[in-house]
Amino acid sequence: MSALVVDNIRKSFGEVETLKGIDISLESGEFLVLLGASGCGKSTLLNIIAGLAEPTGGDIRLNDRSLIGVHPKDRDIAMVFQSYALYPNLSVRRNIGFGLEMRKVPVAEREKAVAEAARLLQIEPLLDRRPSQLSGGQRQRVAIGRALVRNPKLFLFDEPLSNLDAKLRMEMRTELKRLHQMMKTTVVYVTHDQIEAMTLATRIAVMRNGQIEQLGTPEEIYNRPATLYVATFVGAPPMNILDVVATNNGLLVAGSDTVIPVPPSLLAGLPTGGSLKLGIRPESFRAEAGGLPLTLRCDVTELTGPELILSGSVGSQRLVATLPPRTRAPVGSDVTLSLDVEALHIFDGETGKRIN
């Protein structure tokens, strides 16, 4: 039995269709990340699951029970938002327990739940402070604590780390992962940050214009993106995309006389003459020979410490390669790098769909 089923959910605001039929099925304990650019419909979907918005069509089932028409407070779902309003004049302890207090949960039970949440979040020493005496990261933990004490069947997070600075965001990310590993509750987590998605998710749903573009494990999304959009949305620096044409000898890089000599078995599956997009991740290039060779002109090099970022070109098309720091790549020279066949992502130039 799936823990959460999102079944053909649609949502229109007036004429505009914001969600165009979303299907998701989650096992208990999964951590699903909804990843997509701002405005693609992530929050709308989360709000529908939480019961804060009504869908125009479709069904939501939690442990096989339809939630349509069920009041948000009866859904057994807890939600954490990007901007979390804590009660400024209440202690951390009461902020965390406030929901339980409202539900008239007995004091002893409430205190036990608050103590347990505080222990998990490592904020026990802060329980008697006011929110104003906390750092941003500590406040976010209190907001998560408020959700934890409800012991829900499903956690929803809407960009919970967006208001934190980069360092804190990274710490809290690890913290959330640790929490999830301990609690094993089912989670749906919204973000536009692909690193958050890659690191936290058991599965990622990449959303675009109210639809799911691809749903898969982080490895699938990264190593076999189904579309050009997914390919370029996930990964930093982003995947290189070259215009190429399939010829008898290999892939001809458009606007150059460079041919990447891919094996006949790969060529056989490609439409000849049509416009193709070839995706290559910057880190797929190797400095030593052995794979398929690709020679590019080295335009700029940047040493970051752990790696050398080479910006180059093949004819009029630009490429970025991340290489070991000691790679010899004089600016202005031709550098031959090599690629594994598995590193080539080939997309239809028209539809953007993966071909290989």
Ligand SMILES: Nc1ncnc2c1ncn2[C@@H]1O[C@H](COP(=O)(O)OP(=O)(O)O)[C@@H](O)[C@H]1O
């Ligand atoms: N209450 C609303 N009324 C009208 N349009 C809305 C409403 N809520 C969201 N939208 C529209 O739906 C689209 C998706 O919004 P949202 O789900 O908030 O996107 P995301 O969370 O992915 O950034 C946006 O174009 C937004 O303007």
Ligand SMILES: [Mg+2]
């Ligand atoms: Mg949003």
